Amino acid sequence: MIAHPTSGKDEGGAADSTAESAEDAAERSPVEPLLKNLAALAEYFSYYLAVRADSLRLRLRRAVAWTLVAAIALVAACTALVVSVVLLLSGVANGLIALCGGRVWAGQLLAGFIVLSGAGSLIALVAARQIQASLRQTRDKYEQRQSKQRAVFGEDVGERARSRRSRV
Numbered sequence: 001m002i003a004h005p006t007s008g009k010d011e012g013g014a015a016d017s018t019a020e021s022a023e024d025a026a027e028r029s030p031v032e033p034l035l036k037n038l039a040a041l042a043e044y045f046s047y048y049l050a051v052r053a054d055s056l057r058l059r060l061r062r063a064v065a066w067t068l069v070a071a072i073a074l075v076a077a078c079t080a081l082v083v084s085v086v087l088l089l090s091g092v093a094n095g096l097i098a099l100c101g102g103r104v105w106a107g108q109l110l111a112g113f114i115v116l117s118g119a120g121s122l123i124a125l126v127a128a129r130q131i132q133a134s135l136r137q138t139r140d141k142y143e144q145r146q147s148k149q150r151a152v153f154g155e156d157v158g159e160r161a162r163s164r165r166s167r168v
Helices: 017-027 032-099 104-153 157-167
Strands: none
16 A cells, blocks of 8 residues: 555555644644653652652551560560569568568568668669769870870870969
């Protein structure tokens, strides 16, 4: 089939498809494909945002779930610790009751005194070590600064203060 060059039809009278599509393209606005692409881009971006939002919600749900699991585990561990301590102290008190000749009040009093004395001693020891460590860190910090001052200025703040006092 040979198309007639001016009519856009072949010898049989059928319309040439390329001629029709060219005519349709000429009738459409040149902005139409751009608008179509922009609409597609807006839809794809909206889809992307929806996926990101759902992903964020899922992560938040998982974080809340794991936080609840951790909280329940912490409560269970604390409960087990408290029960263990109560049973231990009860056993110590019962042993002291036996040593005190069956005097319940004396055994319980001694057990409480021993536990509180041990806890107080432990707290005092930890506090003293913390204070010592803090003082050591502070002293080291200022010794390093004074060393840096001597390297940069030839004297540190203490030497400078002593030289000022000797002049007065």
